[in-house]
Amino acid sequence: MWKWGSHDQRKRWLPDLIRGDLLGAYCLSEAEAGSDPGAMKTTAVRDGDEYVISGVKTWITHGGEADFYTVMARTSDEGSKGISCFLLPGDAPGISAAAPERKMGLNGSRTSQVSFDKVRVSADRRIGDEGRGLAIALDALDTGRLCIAAVATGVAQAALDYASQYANDRVQFGKPIIDFQGVSFMLADMSARISASRALYIDAARRKDLGMEFGRHAAEAKLFASDTAMAVTTDAVQVFGGAGYTRDYPVERLMREAKIMQIFEGTNQIQRLVIGRHYRERHSSS
Numbered sequence: 696m697w698k699w700g701s702h703d704q705r706k707r708w709l710p711d712l713i714r715g716d717l718l719g720a721y722c723l724s725e726a727e728a729g730s731d732p733g734a735m736k737t738t739a740v741r742d743g744d745e746y747v748i749s750g751v752k753t754w755i756t757h758g759g760e761a762d763f764y765t766v767m768a769r770t771s772d773e774g775s776k777g778i779s780c781f782l783l784p785g786d787a788p789g790i791s792a793a794a795p796e797r798k799m800g801l802n803g804s805r806t807s808q809v810s811f812d813k814v815r816v817s818a819d820r821r822i823g824d825e826g827r828g829l830a831i832a833l834d835a836l837d838t839g840r841l842c843i844a845a846v847a848t849g850v851a852q853a854a855l856d857y858a859s860q861y862a863n864d865r866v867q868f869g870k871p872i873i874d875f876q877g878v879s880f881m882l883a884d885m886s887a888r889i890s891a892s893r894a895l896y897i898d899a900a901r902r903k904d905l906g907m908e909f910g911r912h913a914a915e916a917k918l919f920a921s922d923t924a925m926a927v928t929t930d931a932v933q934v935f936g937g938a939g940y941t942r943d944y945p946v947e948r949l950m951r952e953a954k955i956m957q958i959f960e961g962t963n964q965i966q967r968l969v970i971g972r973h974y975r976e977r978h979s980s981s
Contacts, residue, residue, distance in 0.1 A: 698834070699780070699822050699823040699827070699831050699834075700822055700823075703819075704782075704819075704822065708782065717762040717763060718757055718760060718761050718762050719757070719761055719762065719763050719764070719765060720755050720756060720757040720758060720760075720761035720763070720764045720765070720785075720809070721755070721756070721764075721765050721835065722752040722755055722764050722765060722766040722767065722809060723735075723752070723767050723832050724752060724753050724754050724755075725737065725750070725751065725752055725753055726751070726753050729753075729754075730961070730962060730964075730965050732767065732775075732778075732829060732832060733774055733775035733778070733829060735750075735767065735768070735769060735778065736750055736769065737749065737750025737751070737752065737766070737767070737768045737769060737811065738750060738768055738769050738770075739766075739768035739769065739770050739779060739781060739816075740770075741770070741818070742815075744817060744818050745815050745816060745817055745818060746768075746770075746781065746815070746816050746818060746821065747813050747814070747815055748766060748768050748781065748783070748789075748811045748813075748814045748815075748816060749811055749812060749813050749814070750768065750810075750811050751808055751809070751810045751811070752766070752808065752809045752810075752811070753808050754796070754806060754808075754959070755792075755806065755807060755808065755809045756804055756805070756806055757804060757805060758792040758793075758795075758805060758806060758807035758808065758809045759791075759792025759793075759795075759805060759807055759809070760785075760792075760805055761785045762784070762785045763782055763783060763784055763785050764782075764783045764785060764790070764809065765780065765781070765782055765783075765822075766780070766781045766782075766783055766811065767779070767780055767781075767828045767829065767831075767832050768781060768811075768828070770825050770826065770828075771825070771826065773826065775829050776826050776829075777826060778826065778828035778829045778832075779821055779823070779824075779825045779826060779827065779828040780821065780822040780823055780827065780828040780831045780832070781816055781820055781821055781822065782820045782822055783811075783814060783816050783820065787814050787815070787816065788814070788815075789811060789812040789813050789814035789815070790809065790810070790811055790812075790814055791809070791810050791812070792807045792808065792809050792810075793807045793808040793809075793810070794807065795807050798955075799951050799954065799955075800948070800951040800952040800953075800954065800955055801952065801955055836960055836961055837909065837910045837913045837914075838903070838913070839960045840913040840914060840916065840917035840960050840961065840966075841896055841899055841900055841903065841909075841913050841916060841917075842960075843917050843920070843921060843956050843959070843960050844892065844895065844896035844899070844913070844916035844917045844919075844920040844921070845896050845900075845920075846956065847892065847917075847920040847921045847923065847924035847953065847956045848889060848892045848893050848896060848920050848923070848924070850924045850928065850949055850952055850953050850956070851885070851888070851889045851892065851920070851923050851924040851927040851928065851953070852889055853945075853949060854885075854924075854927050854928045854930075854931035854946055854949045854950075854953075855882065855885045855886060855889060855927060855931065857931060857935075857944070857945055857946055857949075858882060858885070858930070858931040858934040858935065858946065859873070859882055861934060861935055861938075861944075862878050862879075862882065862934055872934075878934060881930050881933070881934065882934070884930075885926075885927045885930055885931070888923040888926065888927060889923060889927065891919065891923070892916070892919055892920035892923045892924075895912070895915055895916040895919055895920065896916040896920060898912060898916075899912035899913045899915070899916045910969065910973070911969065911970055911973040914961075914966040914969040914970050915966070915970060917956075917960060917961070917963075917966055918963050918966040918967065918970070920956075921953070921956035921957045921963060922957065922963060924953040924956055925950075925953045925954060925956070925957055927953075928946065928949045928950040928952075928953045929950055931946040931949065931950070932946050932947060932950050934946075
């Protein structure tokens, strides 16, 4: 909204968004359009001063609970150039949510399919020009990847904190297990990877704050930090041994929570495509 919305749109909706008074949802993915959002089938048909939106979005965080939905929908058949962005009120007639997904993690927030059955929305709720929706969506994903990198680093740090404390407290063969090289080296590797993850996302965030290009850097941060979170939480469970496999200790939850970070905001395979594409375009234009 702050970047792509008009002056009147920012004045109308941004204050409540900034204050956190409204809970939003981002509707991009569909059952057949996940890593390939340009294949989406949700449509927005112009009807006078309104658009009529129909389709089903999947994996929607806050689905059924959001005060508003940022919806990407097809306004023409021009492939990726035929997608536009709309801001729909959450109580608009025709919006419904399916039952929550049964997830292995992220159970603090609801995720569900959201259906749009001929939802009418005023044309002044279109964000940006027609056909700019995918660009808006991908721009939002760049920023979202920074957030995921930061969260992944925090999860990894928590796992290291728990594991190092346990390794100091747990005694085997007459001494704390942290005194065994196999454990201490594992903790050292965990620490080094976390430090690298933190440096990557801070560098990308600084570039964003300075108005510099940061898409590749955000992809690198998300890729590395989420892979690190998965590896570190897995190692933390290993440090705890059998206890780590139980819900009596927090590391099993951290391991479950870490997995999704390699998937949402673009899978890590997509991050590699984004990074590789940067170098292809960089050298093809030189």
